[in-house]
Amino acid sequence: MKINRVIGVFWSATGNTRQLVLNIGSGLASRVACDFQEVDFTPKAAREQTYSFQEGDVVIVGSPTYAGKLPNKILPDFQEKLKGNGAVAVAVVTYGNRSFDNSLAELKQTLEADGFFVAGAAAFACRHAFTDMLGGGRPSKEDFAEAEDFQQKLAVRLQGENPSEWSVSVPGNPEAPYYVPLGTDGQPAKFLKAKPLTDMEACTNCGICVGLCPMQSISAEHVSQVPGICIKCQACVRGCPEGAKYFDDPAFLSHVEMLTLNYASPLKENRFFL
Ligand SMILES: Cc1cc2nc3c(=O)[nH]c(=O)nc-3n(C[C@H](O)[C@H](O)[C@H](O)COP(=O)(O)O)c2cc1C
Numbered sequence: 001m002k003i004n005r006v007i008g009v010f011w012s013a014t015g016n017t018r019q020l021v022l023n024i025g026s027g028l029a030s031r032v033a034c035d036f037q038e039v040d041f042t043p044k045a046a047r048e049q050t051y052s053f054q055e056g057d058v059v060i061v062g063s064p065t066y067a068g069k070l071p072n073k074i075l076p077d078f079q080e081k082l083k084g085n086g087a088v089a090v091a092v093v094t095y096g097n098r099s100f101d102n103s104l105a106e107l108k109q110t111l112e113a114d115g116f117f118v119a120g121a122a123a124f125a126c127r128h129a130f131t132d133m134l135g136g137g138r139p140s141k142e143d144f145a146e147a148e149d150f151q152q153k154l155a156v157r158l159q160g161e162n163p164s165e166w167s168v169s170v171p172g173n174p175e176a177p178y179y180v181p182l183g184t185d186g187q188p189a190k191f192l193k194a195k196p197l198t199d200m201e202a203c204t205n206c207g208i209c210v211g212l213c214p215m216q217s218i219s220a221e222h223v224s225q226v227p228g229i230c231i232k233c234q235a236c237v238r239g240c241p242e243g244a245k246y247f248d249d250p251a252f253l254s255h256v257e258m259l260t261l262n263y264a265s266p267l268k269e270n271r272f273f274l
């Protein structure tokens with residue numbers, strides 16, 4: 001097929017998905033000698049716009065795994081704001097060394113419903129947003145080397161075959177329920193209402209967290225207040241230059257401890273589907 005441009009579209013609260021989509025997209029664009037553009041789909045304002053693609057576009061679409069699927073508050077935007085119009089897509093999910101369960105299947109299904117031909121898919125094991133004890137340091141040099149190998153195989157497929165001949169099969173069931181987070185006692189950890197706290201002695205009132213919150217939930221007037229919905233994405237916790245944001249919800253902390261006890265090792269392998 002003739003490729004006119006490669007576009008990387010990512011929702012990425014703590015940066016893993018962004019890094020991988022940009023690596024795959026820019027590398028693929030240089031292999032097939034065309035322009036590369038990026039769409040940061042993370043901020044709420046970016047998700048209020050519609051993005052229309054066309055034949056000749058190859059769109060690398062990335063999302064993290066949340067509770068075994070796509071983040072439920074973001075899924076409607078992936079469903080409604082991306083218009084494939086016969087363009088090609090590559091589905092990329094990241095996950096924090098527990099499991100990507102059904103997220104890649106859900107992303108592939110969503111992209112097909114959006115009007116894309118899916119040329120390939122990948123799931124990358126990365127640092128868990130909740131703790132560096134799971135997948136800390138990933139994506140690593142080795143992960144990027146695997147992403148480059150994937151780019152090369154994609155370039156061969158895109159230049160050789162007709163999109164109607166592709167049949168990419170990924171594990172998982174898009175209709176499956178969300179993973180239920182457990183605590184160290186093995187019981188469901190209920191932290192849906194938890195919100196980050198702020199150490200006001202460390203906070204310099206710089207406002208960075210306000211801009212980072214993909215839900216626009218942190219008050220600009222009082223940065224310690226979170227009047228909106230919190231999806232526990234950790235953008236504010238990891239992005240605060242003073243380390244002033246933290247969660248103290250006991251159920252949340254118990255879940256993080258359970259993950260650390262059970263999923264820190266072995267390190268999971270990345271998976272590629274063409
Ligand atoms: C609310 C939430 C739920 C998560 N659920 C899972 C999960 O079910 N399985 C898993 O392995 N990682 C899970 N993770 C970890 C993320 O998928 C992982 O850290 C991802 O790479 C973050 O992407 P980002 O850096 O682009 O935001 C979860 C993270 C968050 C914040």
Ligand code: SF4
Nearest residue numbers: 203204206207209240
């Ligand atoms: S990013 Fe950190 S230091 Fe800046 S306003 Fe937010 S909590 Fe305060």
Ligand code: SF4
Nearest residue numbers: 213230231233234236
């Ligand atoms: S307040 Fe919640 S949703 Fe907003 S950045 Fe922080 S963790 Fe994410």
